[in-house]
Every structure is written in structure tokens, then in C-alpha cells.
Amino acid sequence: MTAAIRPTEPKDLAALAQFLIRIYKFDPSDHHADLDLLEWKYLSQQPEGEGNRSYLLEKNGQIAAHCGICPVTFHLPTAATVRSVTMMDWAADPSIPGIGIRLFRHLMEMAPTSFVIGGAPPTRMIISRLGFRLMGNVPTYSAWLRPWREFRTRPMTGRSTLRLLHGLTHPTRARTNRAGEWACVQVSQFDDSVLPLLTNSKRKWTFCQRTLAGLNHLLLCPRPKMQGFLLKRRGDLVGYFVIGSAGWESRVLDLVVDSGDAEDWSVGCDLVTKAARLNPEVCRIRALAAVPILRRALESNGYWRQYDEPIMLHDPSDLLDHAFPVSFQFFDGDSGY
């Protein structure tokens, strides 16, 4: 029996989709196995030098394990950078014990550090054996935009009425927007004007570096529909954000306010919420908030803490000893699509 690890190619996509449906027990119509999404996620043009984003371990010509990777570069407050990867769509044929771990170990070698946010309990157990350690929890915050509409749109369950009551009693807070100094402008693509925000940041905490190519690739995601916005104050560019909307829900994929001022972040969150509300179908919006300034900003806009997920880190050379908290967002992984 021969086994080989290799990058996923266009000809593998249909078999990969079937493999994910089988291992994750997805409904065949589940968008996570949609060929357009997999093509965009794993095969469409990636920023230069990034390498492949999806790997297969084959046995006798059949997929026995799959793992996708999302490369991330941490930008530390010292301006040092540390490369990392996080894993997505990790799946293995249960008839070949340990084969998924073999592929996972191989991909861990691709960067000096790796991390996993959330993940199923068995995954956490397996990766703690591989040397990952718990770095704390990262909360996800949500805000109700149209609780009545959500009540009417989603299938009725025992939770529907409780959800509606929660929505009606936790409205978002409208802000004065500092006498209209701030505005957000939708863009079909980001251009060079955002580069100073990506490179010379005023943020004093560890953040995940973005590239122009990476942001514009995100905007091409087939589902959810992504929208990019520039944040301006008195006409000056001070940030940007990307939201993705599908059906009744929006997610904040990335939000940058180039400021260490909590009030600026709060106004930024207000504009994110208002932009999501422009879509009449959207009933709720969700954001990952790994740093205190973003948490406080969301809370001041009426967002509530919906759930927490653990962050597991593999850092054998202790490169990230003083780096946490890191401002992870849904961009860093595949939780946003």
C-alpha cells in the first residue's frame, strides 16, 4: 500500500467534496462542500509566495486524509513578525487510524508556529497530544439587527421565542457618530490607499498581517457575499472592514481602525453595524473579538457575548511568548465562510 502527501489539484475537487461530505456527514447540498467555494478557498490565485492551501494524503490512489491551511503572519508590538498556519477541513478516513494526524504533523512543519481556534472536542484532545497548548478563549459577539424578521425567517424550534425575546430586549445602540465626522465607503476592490494601514499600524497589540491581494481575494468569496468598506474620518482613511452576508446573518471578517483609542473603535463598530443593516435580509451580525479594545467597542454598541472558543497554539521555539492577546478575526481561518 502506497501513501503520499500532495497538494490538491483542480482535478481532485469533486472527489474532495465527496470525501468531506462523507467524513463530516454533511448534507450533499451543504455549502461547505460546494465546488465553487472549495475552488476559491483552496485553488484560486493566492498571494505570491504563499504556496498551496490544501493537501491530500492518498492511499492507493484514493483520498485518505485532507487538510487545508490558512497562512497567517503575526505582527508583534515590537514590529517583529512570526509566521504561522491554521488548519481547516481536517478530515481522515476512519478505517485508517492515525492517517489524519500524519498529514496534520506534516503541515505543522510548514511554519514555525501553528494555531487552532475552536475545533471539535476530539480535535482539541488530539492536538494537545501534538504539543498544542491552550492560550485562553476568544469570544464571539453578536448584535440583533432585526429580531422579528429572524423569528419569521428561521425554522420554528423551541428556541425561537427565547431568541426573539432576547433580540427585542438587546437592541443595538445608535451612536451620535461624532457629529458626522466619520463615514464608510463601499469599495468593489481595495487599492493601494489601504497599504499604510496594513504596514505602519498604530495598533499596539499583536495583529495578523493582511496583504492587498489577500483582502481582494476575500472579496471574491462565492458565499457569503463579501462587501469591503473604507472607514474615513473627515475624509482621511482611518480603517477598513469586510463583512460577509448570507441569508439572515452577517459576519465581520476583518475590521481595522488604525487607532489605539477605544472611542474610535466604538465608532468603527457602529459603522460596521449600520453597513450590515443596509441589507434588508440581515437579522444579526457576528464578530470574533480577541482583543479588549474590540470587545469594549462591540459592547458599547449593544453587542452581546454569544460564545467562547479556545485558542490552541503550537510554538515549540517560544516565539510568541509575549505576543498574546492576538487580534484574530474571522479572516484567520474559515469560520467566516
Ligand SMILES: CC(C)(COP(=O)(O)OP(=O)(O)OC[C@H]1O[C@@H](n2cnc3c(N)ncnc32)[C@H](O)[C@@H]1OP(=O)(O)O)[C@@H](O)C(=O)NCCC(=O)NCCS
Ligand atoms: C480528526 C481526524 C481528522 C483525525 O484523524 P486520524 O489521524 O485518522 O485520527 P483517528 O481518527 O485515528 O483518532 C486519533 C485519536 O483520537 C480519537 N478520536 C477520534 N475521533 C474521536 C471522537 N469523535 N471522539 C473521541 N475520540 C476520538 C481516537 O480514538 C484516537 O485516539 P487513540 O489514539 O487514543 O486511539 C478524524 O478523526 C476525522 O476526520 N474526524 C471527523 C472530522 C473532524 O471532526 N475534523 C476536525 C474538525 S475540527
